[in-house]
Amino acid sequence: MRPAVLVFSGLDPSGGAGIAADIQAIAAQGAHALPVVTALTVQDHNRVYDVDAVDAGLLRRQARVLAASCDIKAIKVGIPGSRANAEAIAAVVLRLREDMPALPLVLDPVLASGNGDALSCGDAMAAIGPLLALATVVVPNLPEARALAGARFPHLLVTGGHGDGEMVVNRWHTEGQSREWKWPRLAGSFHGSGCTLSAAIAGRLALGEPFAQALQRAQAYCHGALVSSFALGPGQRIPDRGAPSI
Template sequence: MRPAVLVFSGLDPSGGAGIAADIQAIAAQGAHALPIVTALTVQDHNRVFEVEPVDACLLRRQARVLAASCDIKVVKVGIPGNRANAEAIAAVILRLREDMPDLPLVLDPVLASGHGDLLARGDPLQVIAPLLALATVVVPNLPEARALAGARFPHLLVTGGHGGGPTVINRWQGEGESRDWAWPRLAGSFHGSGCTLAAAIAGRLALGEPVAQALQRAQAYCHGALAASFALGPGQRIPNRSAHFI
């Protein structure tokens, strides 16, 4: 069987980020995404104009059906849309962990879009708080990491794309382990890079890889997808997630 990743994320009509990015990146690792949409958005590949959260009861019902029939190996979460959805997703994870205590949760703690547009109703940190408490791997960018300062997670990979200089440094702190990865900084800006990396990590973990190996291979895939990116119009480019770059 192909390993399954239960995914909770928003729907981006441009197809550049959110649930579309998750499905593509997870499939590229050789796993299968079980996508549950948390929010509908009005956006393109540059700006977010509106966010409409999906009803939390619907999320729970969808997850219940999937959990009863699919062998879920990992859960990946992007934007929950609001606090009610975050609480519903947390309840789903706790239920799944009754049968699989070590079920990993990969969390992309999206606090705002790359342009600074809000992606949830309410204070972003308060919205994701129920998920932060359950996360196994958290993948923030530098601004998100600053907002999360003081929080402790089993595995934290801080991405350096928002930094300066010719090299992007991604820093991992794990359970008694740490490592830095250096990647050449690519020209331009990209829509959905964080979704791509977090989803790829979830896909690698679903294959049964150790965390360090999953992080390494997911970063290699993401860097390749960005290097092969394409344009939909002026502004941010879209990662090419269809190819294999591991």
């Protein structure tokens, strides 16, 4: 059977980020996404104008049916949309881990869009609170990492796209150790790069790859998608998630 990744994320109607990005990135790794939409958004590839969280009860019912019939090997969470949804997702994770204690959860702690637009109903940090203690690996960018300062996770991959210099430096911290990867910084800005990377990590972990290998291959895939990115109009470019890895 093809391993499945249970995905909780918002719907971006531009198709550049959110659940659409997750489905494409996970499929590119050879796994299958089980997409559960947490929020409906009004946005394009540049700005977010409104967010409506999906009913937490509906989310729970969808996840319950999938968990009963599919071979779930990893979970990926983007925006929960609301605190109630985060609590519902946390309950799903705990139930699945009764049968599979090592089930990995990849958390993309999206606190705002690249332009600072809100992506949650209410306080974004409070919304992801119930998920932080359950995350196997958290994949924040530099501003998100600063907001999470002091929290401890089994694995933390801090991406350096918001930094300066000719190279993007991504740093992995785990069990008192650290490792870094360097990728050439590309011109322009991109919509959905964080979704692409975190979903690819979930896909690699669903295949059973060791952590270091999963992180390496997911980053190579994401970099390749950015190199081959395309435009929908003026502004941010869209990663080509069907492009080969670099």
